[in-house]
Amino acid sequence: xxxxxxxxxxxxxxxxxxxxxxxxxxxxxxxPDWLLVRLDGDACRDPAASEFALADGIWDALxxxxxxxxxxxxxxVDAISDDLIATITTLASRIRSAGGLMRMCGLxxxxxxxxxxxxxxxxxxxxxxxxxxxAPKRPRV
Numbered sequence: 001x002x003x004x005x006x007x008x009x010x011x012x013x014x015x016x017x018x019x020x021x022x023x024x025x026x027x028x029x030x031x032p033d034w035l036l037v038r039l040d041g042d043a044c045r046d047p048a049a050s051e052f053a054l055a056d057g058i059w060d061a062l063x064x065x066x067x068x069x070x071x072x073x074x075x076x077v078d079a080i081s082d083d084l085i086a087t088i089t090t091l092a093s094r095i096r097s098a099g100g101l102m103r104m105c106g107l108x109x110x111x112x113x114x115x116x117x118x119x120x121x122x123x124x125x126x127x128x129x130x131x132x133x134x135a136p137k138r139p140r141v
Contacts, residue, residue, distance in 0.1 A: 026040060030067070080107070104124070
């Protein structure tokens with residue numbers, strides 16, 4: 001285990017605080033220079049979940065933790081839905097416009113192809129958390 005992984009501390013188990021919108025529960029950890037966000041795959045299948053609520057929840061966590069880099073860990077998500085694609089696109093755009101960096105890890109090759117086919121080519125994907133947070137600017141995938 002790398003020292004950056006050992007020093008990550010749990011920040012919170014967060015659910016969106018919007019009164020009429022639901023989002024995927026997520027586990028958020030703060031690591032050196034990174035906010036690590038792991039989505040709960042079962043909850044992400046909820047058809048009532050709002051992609052904007054999820055993007056807003058992650059954005060709020062970035063601001064609260066004074067972080068500019070986020071790793072979206074998707075290995076517990078069974079399928080990439082249109083709503084999740086919209087969330088990734090929205091969030092990546094917000095983070096980039098604020099001078100930040102977003103990376104993803106944990107997707108299968110088919111899911112990566114789905115994202116690329118849908119135009120989400122501007123978010124780097126890595127095989128693991130360790131690879132993503134320790135990698136240079138360009139992804140290996």
